[in-house]
Amino acid sequence: MTLRLFCTDLDGTLIPDGYCAESPGARQAFARLIAWHGIQLAYVSGRNRLLVQQVIEDYQLPYPHYVIADVGSSIYSCYGHNWTLMQGWHQYIGLDWVGCSVNELYDCFAKIPGLVLQESEHQGRYKLSFYVSPEIDHTALIRHMQALAATHQLAVSLIYSVDHANNLGLLDVLPAAANKLAAIRYLMLQLGLRPDEVVFAGDSGNDLDVLSSELPAILVANAHESVRHEALRRAEQAGHRDQLYVAQGVKGKGHYADGIIEGIHFYFPDLRGVGK
Numbered sequence: 001m002t003l004r005l006f007c008t009d010l011d012g013t014l015i016p017d018g019y020c021a022e023s024p025g026a027r028q029a030f031a032r033l034i035a036w037h038g039i040q041l042a043y044v045s046g047r048n049r050l051l052v053q054q055v056i057e058d059y060q061l062p063y064p065h066y067v068i069a070d071v072g073s074s075i076y077s078c079y080g081h082n083w084t085l086m087q088g089w090h091q092y093i094g095l096d097w098v099g100c101s102v103n104e105l106y107d108c109f110a111k112i113p114g115l116v117l118q119e120s121e122h123q124g125r126y127k128l129s130f131y132v133s134p135e136i137d138h139t140a141l142i143r144h145m146q147a148l149a150a151t152h153q154l155a156v157s158l159i160y161s162v163d164h165a166n167n168l169g170l171l172d173v174l175p176a177a178a179n180k181l182a183a184i185r186y187l188m189l190q191l192g193l194r195p196d197e198v199v200f201a202g203d204s205g206n207d208l209d210v211l212s213s214e215l216p217a218i219l220v221a222n223a224h225e226s227v228r229h230e231a232l233r234r235a236e237q238a239g240h241r242d243q244l245y246v247a248q249g250v251k252g253k254g255h256y257a258d259g260i261i262e263g264i265h266f267y268f269p270d271l272r273g274v275g276k
C-alpha cells in the first residue's frame with residue numbers, strides 16, 4: 001500500500017488559526033515527508049484561488065499538484081505557478097444551478113435575518129458565503145434555506161463551519177453536487193486512485209463529510225471538541241470509524257502539521273523516521 005495523494009485542508013489544519021500553538025518545525029517536516037516520497041499533494045480549502053496562493057507564499061508551503069478551492073466548488077491542476085481550472089468539474093456541479101448566477105441565488109436568501117454576506121473575495125462562481133452568529137440554530141436555518149432554494153428549482157448544498165478563533169459562524173451555499181468529498185472523489189477518478197492510496201486531513205465543519213467517509217482521514221488535535229465529537233459520531237454511523245484517526249500528540253502536541261505527520265505515520269508506518 002502506497003500513499004499517492006495527500007489531501008489537506010489549510011486553515012486550522014496545515015497552518016495555525018490562532019486557536020492553539022504550532023509545534024516548531026512541524027510544517028517544514030511535513031514538506032520534507034511529502035517531497036522525499038514523491039507524494040502528490042492537494043490543498044482542499046474554503047479559500048479561493050488567490051487566497052490559497054497567498055497562504056502558500058505567506059507560510060512557504062510546498063507547491064501542490066492540485067488545489068480544491070472554494071469548499072470543493074473549484075478544482076485546479078497546478079504546475080508551479082501555472083494553475084488550470086478543471087472545467088469538467090465546473091460543468092458537472094453547474095448542472096445544479098442551471099442558468100442561475102450567484103447574485104440571483106443571493107436574492108432568494110436576502111430577506112433572512114441574521115445572514116451577513118461575506119466579503120467579495122470569499123464569493124465564487126459556484127459559492128455564496130455568509131457569516132452567521134455561532135449561537136444561531138443553524139440546522140433550522142439550513143432547512144429553511146434549502147426549502148427556499150427548492151422553490152426556485154435550485155439544488156444547493158449548505159455547509160456550516162465555526163471559526164472558533166474569531167467566534168464566527170460560516171455558511172457556504174454550493175451546488176448540491178459540490179463539497180470537499182465529492183471534489184476529492186472526482187480527482188481520484190481522474191488520477192485512477194483507490195481510497196487506500198489517499199489520506200485527508202482536516203479540522204472543522206466543512207471537513208466533516210471527508211472525515212466520516214471511506215477515505216483514510218486525520219483529525220488534527222487542535223480541532224474543537226464539538227468537531228471531534230461530530231466527526232466520530234458520523235464516522236461511526238457510516239461504518240468508517242477505522243478510517244478516522246484523531247491525532248493526540250505522540251511526539252509533539254498533535255496540532256496542525258504535527259498532527260498531520262502523526263496521522264500519516266499511523267496509516268503508513270513505513271514512512272516513519274522520514275521527514276524529521
Ligand SMILES: [Mg+2]
Nearest residue numbers: 009011012204
Ligand atoms: Mg480548516
